[in-house]
Amino acid sequence: MQKMDSSLAPNPPHFVVQLSATRRGARLARLLAERQLDDWGVPPGEAVQIVAELAANAVLHGRVPGRDFRLALRMLPGGTLRIEVTDARGDRVPRLPDPAPEGAETGRGLCLVAAYADRWGVDEGPAPAKTVWAEVSPGRGRT
DSSP, X not given: OOOOOGGGOSSOOEEEEXXXXXXXXXXXXXXXXXXXXHHXXXXXXXXHHHHHHHHHHHHHXXXXXXXXXXXXXXXXXXXXXXXXXXXXXXXXXOOOOSOOOTTOSSSXXXXXXXXXOSEEEEEEOSTTOEEEEEEEOTTSSOO
């Protein structure tokens, strides 16, 4: 499959979907991201793991009953993939946790995102929402 050169495209590819803030919605976010990246000719690699972690965080920590979360994938100029997950809990800004105790089943999500992404961060607002984003440059995490 040929890799898409988004730097030449007049409107770089993007994908946006709103999903229920449930475990099923988080699982669907991962599956849709994998499918979309495949459609773009981009090997999903670690990008799908980033989507899975950010979607799981949106469901576990950013959920407000009756509110959905949004997944956006954007190919930026130069081929960098930007992953964005927006949830309804702007009052809960994520930060890298202290190392989880050995054997812990939770607490490693953002550590994985930080390890897989070239850059990541949080954009607050518009109230009451926040967007957690990560960027993966060409050649990194796409094998």
